[in-house]
Amino acid sequence: MTELDTFRAETRAWLEENCPESMRTPMPERETPWGGRNADFPNPDTKVWLDRMASRGWTAPEWPAEYGGGGLSKDQARILQQEMSRINARTPLASFGLWMLGPALLEFASEEQKKKYLGEIVRGEIRWCQGYSEPGAGSDLAGLQTKAEDKGDHYLVNGQKVWTSYADQCDWIFCLVRTDSSVKHDGISFLLIDMDTPGVEARPIKLISGASPFCETFLTDVVVPKENLVGELNKGWTIAKRLLEHERTMISAMGMGGGGAASMGGMEAMAKENFGEDGDKIANPAIREAVTNHKMDHQAFALTLKRAADEAKAGQGMGAAASMFKYYGTELNKRRFELLLDVMGTQALGWEGEGFDARELSITRSWLRSKGNSIEGGTSEVQLNVIAKRVLGLPDA
Amino acid sequence: MALVLTEEQTMLRDMAKQFFTEQVPVTNLRKLRDEESAEGYDKAVWQQIVELGFAGILIPEEQGGTGFGPIGLGIVMQEAGRTLAATPLYSTAILGAGLILAAGSDAQKAELLPQIASGELLTALALEETAHHNPKQVAMSAEQNGDQIILSGQKNFVIDGHIADKLIVVARTSGAAGDANGLSMFLVDAKAKGVTITRTHMVDSRNAAIVSFDKVNVPVSDALGPLGAAMAELESVLDLGRACLAAEMLGGIEAVFDTTLAYLKERKQFGVIIGTFQALKHRAAEMFCEVELCQSVVLDALSALDERRNDVPRAVSLAKARLGDAARLISNEGVQMHGGIGMTDAVDMGLYLKRARVQSQLLGDTNFHRSRYAELGGY
Known part of the structure; x- marks a missing residue:
């Protein structure tokens, strides 16, 4: 038995023993384990599962053990993922700290900062949100104006952020702030702010899907200790770009499924339910072709994600792959939901109440939510610009 | 298996790339066409291909071949596609050798395979x-x-x-x-x-x-x-042929894309490089994404054949259909982005465009393979 086989056997046994039964069922959205100071656990098993996984650092399997992570190799992390999938284990922790801030801290933060913040993230104690966009700085993110003034022993922050995910429920915010107004990209710094500080206020924004996953966040004379600066002063754009890659990768993964009930496996079955069967085939040829096209695009995209991962493992880079995946993945996801609407007809157009089951209602809301995928984290048009410039070397106007 | 080439396969690719680029550039096809070659292929080039071991690339070493298998074959075809090399590789090294290997008797194999590997026999x-x-x-x-x-x-x-x-x-x-x-x-x-x-x-x-x-x-x-x-043996070898055609098409679209990109960086209109126009940048970026997806599906199809996976037909249809669509898109864009000069026989865009349509029809076009993909998936 190889070391990995042993690891697999031990992992399987541990999961078998420690993953509560109810954590092996599909997760309703309200049970999403976001963690944080005010975390509520409508299902108490969620907390048990989080704590058990965090105790082994397995909420962040590949982070170094000294910062609370699992210290696993890529192969071990993959095995952990496979073994979790095998028993349909839920993710123990959903967290922007894990997905986005953590990797940036590992790369850019001081030793004290890593020690303080990474452990809190692994254990799900602090819920983070991202303060990037501003009302006047969307696609042109580097045009941001939120100002952090040097007041000797602290920064005084004033400005407004927008599209801060779940800011009304978050504990801390990682922000891009302007520390030099005389230059654009080189006048931006990366600052961590405790949202309990006086002067921080978050107001939810209602979206077309009816949900309010984002907020406007107002920062008025907020006092931030100097030690909360990550990396060098005025070098925040470097961190921001790296973090955006993580965000793009995360969002592009949505092209691979998500939306639970609307997962890929169900598409052809739903088409058969709605349009009947001709032999084994979906009886409506136009729908059959559309479903097939979509499934083939999906498979080609999945293979490309796999190839990128394999190439990364072999030490070859795929260039500005993050932008490609973000662009293609989100556009694919939008097409998937539009196709689901075609397949389901008016059953995909219910808003609430009688006449529609939970799955149908969830698809409707996810369809609306998917429209944002190609806007957030840099629009599709921005991704195409990035590819044209950084990968293809096409000149600026 | 990982979707990356091994060191040995990378060396084969570099060798094939150098050979086709230097010895069989697009001018070779033009010469055959313009001189109305009776054979339609260059015998001297075929002899070189034989000497490099490409004619017997599927054939085991004990029968005179080099035994590189489907991935090796695909790599060579991709490079051949890049320069539109007109050779009997498809008819003989892929389909001929493939069918004799798959369905031939021991006597047929012993007689014919060494002749294919040595370049004496065309099928x-x-x-x-x-x-x-x-x-x-x-x-x-x-x-x-x-x-x-x-x-x-x-x-x-x-x-x-x-x-x-x-x-x-x-x-x-x-x-x-x-x-x-x-x-x-x-x-x-x-x-x-x-x-x-x-x-x-x-x-x-x-x-x-x-x-x-x-x-x-x-x-x-x-x-x-x-x-x-x-049927069973025929289909298995047709799948090999389809994957190799997809690889050849990939080489073609990569060549068109590279050439077109270079043109976007050089051609000036309105006093500026046309590659600064966002309308063209975005289309170029979309083509880039498409080429990347094509590389993945081709390598996966070849890997499926190499490992004798049980999803070979689906993986192959995925690749052949996608490359058919992508070759159409990119060869059309190649002509369009070159403008008037793209319509002339003087540049190679038209040659790639015409070849792409024939490749797409060979062993099943996009519609054939899309439908096959769905059927194999039970819908």
């Missing part, structure tokens, strides 16, 4: 009967009379038909058009009595022929594989 697959690929629809009759088979009928779109020494003919010993059962394969000498081969001229300036069979007598012993049960 051609006589399969199609209509304007659309569909092996099950083969109707041509193969009537058994004692120890003889009598072939009657006509085949079209026989690639390299007029230069082949031996034809591999797919015909029906039983059943009716549309049946998967009842198909047989025969090795037929191109000079056999009753065989008439008429070269056809396709848009891609590459070899194809109409072959008619007028009561051609073939000994039963020249059947390739068991009578009436050719």
Whole structure:
């Protein structure tokens, strides 16, 4: 038995023993384990599962053990993922700290900062949100104006952020702030702010899907200790770009499924339910072709994600792959939901109440939510610009 | 298996790239076309290909080949596609060697495979009967009379038909058009009595022929594989051919994309480089994404064949369909982005565009493979 086989056997046994039964069922959205100071656990098993996984650092399997992570190799992390999938284990922790801030801290933060913040993230104690966009700085993110003034022993922050995910429920915010107004990209710094500080206020924004996953966040004379600066002063754009890659990768993964009930496996079955069967085939040829096209695009995209991962493992880079995946993945996801609407007809157009089951209602809301995928984290048009410039070397106007 | 090339495969690719770029550039195809070459391929180039071991790339070493397998073959075809190299690789090294390996008797293998590897024997697959690929629809009759088979009928779109020494003919010993059962394969000498081969001229300036069979007598012993049960072996080799065509198309679209990108960086209008226009930048970026997806599906199809995975047909149809669509998109964009000059025979865009359409039709176009993909998936 190889070391990995042993690891697999031990992992399987541990999961078998420690993953509560109810954590092996599909997760309703309200049970999403976001963690944080005010975390509520409508299902108490969620907390048990989080704590058990965090105790082994397995909420962040590949982070170094000294910062609370699992210290696993890529192969071990993959095995952990496979073994979790095998028993349909839920993710123990959903967290922007894990997905986005953590990797940036590992790369850019001081030793004290890593020690303080990474452990809190692994254990799900602090819920983070991202303060990037501003009302006047969307696609042109580097045009941001939120100002952090040097007041000797602290920064005084004033400005407004927008599209801060779940800011009304978050504990801390990682922000891009302007520390030099005389230059654009080189006048931006990366600052961590405790949202309990006086002067921080978050107001939810209602979206077309009816949900309010984002907020406007107002920062008025907020006092931030100097030690909360990550990396060098005025070098925040470097961190921001790296973090955006993580965000793009995360969002592009949505092209691979998500939306639970609307997962890929169900598409052809739903088409058969709605349009009947001709032999084994979906009886409506136009729908059959559309479903097939979509499934083939999906498979080609999945293979490309796999190839990128394999190439990364072999030490070859795929260039500005993050932008490609973000662009293609989100556009694919939008097409998937539009196709689901075609397949389901008016059953995909219910808003609430009688006449529609939970799955149908969830698809409707996810369809609306998917429209944002190609806007957030840099629009599709921005991704195409990035590819044209950084990968293809096409000149600026 | 990881979707990356091994060190050995990377070396093979570099060698193939250097060979086709230096020895068989696009001008080689132009020369064959403009000089109205009788053979439609360059014998000196074929000899070099044989010496490099590419003709026997599928054939095991003990039978004179180099045994690189499907991935090796795909790598060579991708590089050949990049320069539109007109060679008998497809008809002989892929389909000929593939079918003899898959269905041939030990005696047939021992006799023919070394001849293919050494470049002495050229083969051609006589399969199609209509304007659309569909092996099950083969109707041509193969009537058994004692120890003889009598072939009657006509085949079209026989690639390299007029230069082949031996034809591999797919015909029906039983059943009716549309049946998967009842198909047989025969090795037929191109000079056999009753065989008439008429070269056809396709848009891609590459070899194809109409072959008619007028009561051609073939000994039963020249059947390739068991009578009436050719479909499984035939399909498995057609899948190899399809994956290799996809690889060849990939080389073609990469060449078109690279050339077009270079043109966008050099051509000036309104006083500026046209590559600064966002309308063109975005289309170029979309093509880049498409090329990346194509690279993934081609490598996966070749890997599936290499590992004899049980999803070979789906992986292959995924690749052949995607490359058909992508080659159409990118060859069209190549012409459009070159503007007026793209419409002229002086630049290569048109050559790639014309070749892409023939490649797409060969062994099933996008519609054929999309439908097959769905059928294999149970919908």
